[in-house]
Amino acid sequence: MTGGMFGRKGQKIKGTVVLMPKNVLDFNAITSVGKGSAKDTATDFLGKGLDALGHAVDALTAFAGHSISLQLISATQTDGSGKGKVGNEAYLEKHLPTLPTLGARQEAFDINFEWDASFGIPGAFYIKNFMTDEFFLVSVKLEDIPNHGTINFVCNSWVYNFKSYKKNRIFFVNDTYLPSATPGPLVKYRQEELEVLRGDGTGKRRDFDRIYDYDIYNDLGNPDGGDPRPIIGGSSNYPYPRRVRTGREKTRKDPNSEKPGEIYVPRDENFGHLKSSDFLTYGIKSLSQNVIPLFKSIILNLRVTSSEFDSFDEVRGLFEGGIKLPTNILSQISPLPVLKEIFRTDGENTLQFPPPHVIRVSKSGWMTDDEFAREMIAGVNPNVIRRLQEFPPKSTLDPATYGDQTSTITKQQLEINLGGVTVEEAISAHRLFILDYHDAFFPYLTKINSLPIAKAYATRTILFLKDDGSLKPLAIELSKPATVSKVVLPATEGVESTIWLLAKAHVIVNDSGYHQLISHWLNTHAVMEPFAIATNRHLSVLHPIYKLLYPHYKDTININGLARQSLINAGGIIEQTFLPGKYSIEMSSVVYKNWVFTDQALPADLVKRGLAVEDPSAPHGLRLVIEDYPYAVDGLEIWDAIKTWVHEYVSVYYPTNAAIQQDTELQAWWKEVVEKGHGDLKDKPWWPKLQTVEDLIQSCSIIIWTASALHAAVNFGQYPYGGYIVNRPTLARRFIPEEGTKEYDEMVKDPQKAYLRTITPKFETLIDISVIEILSRHASDEVYLGQRDNPNWTTDSKALEAFKKFGNKLAEIEGKITQRNNDPSLKSRHGPVQLPYTLLHRSSEEGMSFKGIPNSISI
Template sequence: MVYYKVRVYTGGNFCATTINKVYIKLVGEKGESNRTKLLGLKGAASFYQGTSSKFCVWTDVDIGKLTLIELDKQATFMTPQDAWFVDKVRVKNPEKEAFIFPIYRWIDDNKVHRFREGTALRVIDDTHHLGRYGREQELKIRGEEYNWDVYADGLPHCIKTTGPLSLPSEVQFSFSTEFVYTASAGLTELKLKGLDGRCTAWKSFEEINKVFTKKTEITEYVQKNWKEDAFFGYQYLNGVNPILIRRCTTLPSNFPVTDEMVILHGCGSLADEMKKGNIFLCDYKNLDGVRANLIKEKRQYLAAPLVLLHKTPQDELKPVAIKLKQTPAEDNPIFFPSDSEYDWLLAKAFVRSADFSEHQLNVHLLRTHLLAEVFAVSLLRNMPMVHPLYKLLVPHTRYTLQINFLARLLLISKTGVFTQFASSGGDGMFTILQRSVSSLTYSSLCLPEDIQERGVESVPNYYYRDDGLKLWDIIHGFVKGVLSFYYKSDDEVGQDSELQTWIQDIYEHGFLSQPTTGIPQNFSTVEELIKFVTMVIFTCSGQHAAVNTGQYDYGGWMPNTPISLQQPPPTKKGSATEETLLQTLPDVGTTVNGMATMWLLSKQSSDFVGLGTYPEGHFCEDAVQKLMEGFREELDKLSANIKERNTGLKVPYKYIDPKEVENSVAI
């Protein structure tokens, strides 16, 4: 007899316990054990939530190096079928050699489930016939469970599902009820219940302040400084939409600003300042001609501004000219800081409202949520659990499929909050998204290239850029270490059929087979693979945090970020007053619903998993474990540096602090 010591680890997830009968079969290179019922000293308590239990399995002969196990559980008359979450199984052979089988998923049926030994294997390494068969069967099942669907023409494809609970259990999260409850209770949490149905305009800014009860360090700063030009410009660098601004070397033909029109704070001409790299442009052309939403049967308004900014000798970024519509016309004046107080404030309000739409639909929804879903679905369809890329990327797909489904259900559906209360909700939303897709390029998703292409390498006080580039480099170093461990040559990358299918799926369903995006259709070198995987992890973690976490900070004080506007853009100067501005800002109900939604979206989930934290042990190799430790150490150093830097800032920039960044798009 040959005895194998088996330890089974049941997860700490809510309701992870099973009282069903559990069976195991060990499969080695030289043979296999019988299917064995696991009987331990704990009896019925052997598979309780958060526990591990020991068992013994014997075979007639040595079955050699273990390659996989088969697990199943069976209900009885007294114990109906339940769901069991298994973390892992550890097996020791008579020579005390340990084999780890990572699982980290629910088993909620009576079928046989196969799990590979934890050593990562590419398809070209997997020579055991049972291993290859198991690999093929796993991908066949995955292909049936994870199907592509089209949410709207011209947008990246999504997971096909009829509801959040119809998703495979392995990708469902434990706090879906918390999310739905919070969405319905947000108004109550912010003490705004009862105001959500009011359609009246605000009478004064003091009245707005009375409902602004939940404050943060940054929301208080925003409230005090939202009218200031320097703060208006600062938000293009470190607010929730830090990727729109670009250096201006030539004025657009539809923005005829001359030296006589602008005041450049004692500097030279526009041409001189452009040569010095001190002039910047923000162009909201994606919003041009979009028909704005109806809110409670009242037409709303949406501008498509052009904004010219100047870096002053004091290293402040200030707006010097604003045009609210793209096409020059007599009824489309250019506004300047020298105009009357409320002419200028009104123009900036239209810009900030346009920025809300550009941020939510392009920068946040499309460039993080929708792309993260594409990366997740392709990974689950094309990568078996034993593949090193699956092990590397699966932590960065956590909860994304379910949170995106809930977003489509609760935020952007016909009855969703965004559709009901944002000027760009409804049909206009799809127009903006489709236009945004047309400008979605690989280089714009790779932060170092994006910074260079926008010409913002030397803009002072650009903390998104500074922190983001450091985080990109740390992620790149980690990814390079892991992938170089498994891929020693470019030929090995080219020979990995699963890897090639993964990127082809992303190219087809995420970027709609458009070669102009620059997205690779295949990988031919290790370096190409490293760069793409770095982009995937950065998008799902740091970039999402940068454009998501600060939403309430910058939008909680509504005048700084109006989600809709009730009056059309001004067609002339000289008539705007405080009352004009208040009548233009969103009404009471729209305001408080927007505040509650931004508070919800900025709230950290109850089971937040920070970047670099890997509670699921998918990798078993010591070399990769050391790389993960080094990754965490580098993230800790960056976090400490950011915290130290922030102590000297009036407005701390914390959104790319690794301690605040989640591993995945999970909220």
């Protein structure tokens, strides 16, 4: 393979190789370093490096002495078989400790290649690692190439010992080529690399594998341990998006289910533990494995705390004073740095959480009807409410199975609080709205209410758009099987006001479960994974659409794998703390039956829910029915910016529809997304055919919107709103008490205690707010929408210019959001809790900021 193409002595191509040693990225190394520098860790690793003969080498030259070799591959000259010429091996040389462009924990090394003009221009390279440990290859830069100049390779990949691979590891220049325009000498290399990434669909995946393949969700239950779950995906009963295949062993009791355990993700999806987000996501593992048992110890030790909250003040005490801990429990938390980041112990023997944003200004604003309604359009789940277009509201459930589930709310009940407006007039004027969870929950209520602590309703809430542009609730309908639905109306005094507060709590419990399982997990995390898999299987790193979409998949497969292991698995954190319990993912599967890809575009979603009307003369071509709808107003500007950027980028490479149709990689990608990745919905007529430039622009815009802005809108407000559990309870344990019962008398005597006995109890609260605090945080090195982690991601000047315009537009939108939040006439921007809507503010600082749109679903 070497062939001596670099035979002319004396002339060299100088290169710089930037990498990160394994131990720098090792979780245990980071936690043991504490406040020590990452540089010390890297040097320590270098000092332990081994050359090919297994001899110890000097710290700063650990990678020299034939430890790592590179071979350049020509993009302009072939070897006679049609493949690009391969040069002689060159080895890493001296360490460059002062390179000014190095990022944190990165190490740079010289490398020199012999130069022969007959070789042509390099377009790729092979790399071999002769050491025992893997390393993370960041980039390679070649300088002063005769008649060409500088060439950059953006790598960002783990490289294991060369014996781990059946084919040499190859990296391509950061140029961009459609398949038909690929330089001839690189065509076969391009095809071979995609074949490697696809694998052959067999075998158990190993740590160093880079294979992307599909599987169903057959790994959530534990049949051998007596805790099975239905297999989700691959059937009409339980359709679902696909996840990455692991090839693990099957369980004894169910040969179709995989054994639970460590989750495989393709090696480059598991970046290691360099990022703060990785550090925090692995906190979820610590939470599952270490903290939950500690919480049980705390709750069971009645000398420390009772198992119930007795007042709202006691709930606020989690943030204002904390829970006093015995020394033996505190000592179990202290050695775990991730947990010390979550819990504020500070040597005071207390477990203390940061105060959620929703109570930082007003302690009681959350209880108001105005805030209850505002959070439906400016909270953490702002995309479920819809305009009421018929009365009474009807059900889509089969009446033969469930009976007539038409709403029992009457016009007379609504008109009590309509100020003289009739229901017909309000519907005609587009002023009635509904938050409807009836059909999602009703089929599962009997099962849910048979769980140990669950007592829940399926809810409908009807709201009215007031003259000042804000919403107010008019009625809540609480339904359960075999009984007449209960309708509760607003009240401000006496026991009726407590009943009304409890009714709102039951609505929010529905909303919390639907949000976590559908709006958050299903509609962002789960539906995106098939796109990430297919992109890696069929779009070369040289492909323009790969370069467009790749940043929007970063860490998603990894965090989804972690979710299957600790969050959505049988007995996992979601099942423990949210209403549907063991039926959680099964319920989300039923909802997925009605998922429509094209409706994920924000304009289509708003029109479908009746929250917008198409109007060519209006901004964004839509007229919002609720003008002060923060999620929609900010979101439409972000959506338009994304679509404009995608349009300008795609136009660089696809001048005609024919170019789309003739792109073999692109067509294979889309075919597999539809037929395999979302194969349970493959026959739906709404899938774009990807035959036109507009098809591609719209589809890519939906993918980017979903991975960035939509996920940000439904994720980073979780702790700010839900950290105060009384505002967003996740469990309902009692029905509303009936007059003449002991519970009713308690409700009259102590409304707060009655409320707290109805919603999430203390143990589950501690678990829930610990998880959502992690999920609501940004990493220190997060890459936000309109940014890239490497300026050399492409060499195309037109693409770079369009991307710069995109970033500038997003910065402009940030300014507009700030202006709207300072407008006192826009009541839904702050609400009674005085919390401005910033979830679609693009940039953010590290930590829990209640703003920021990362490029991808990275947490």
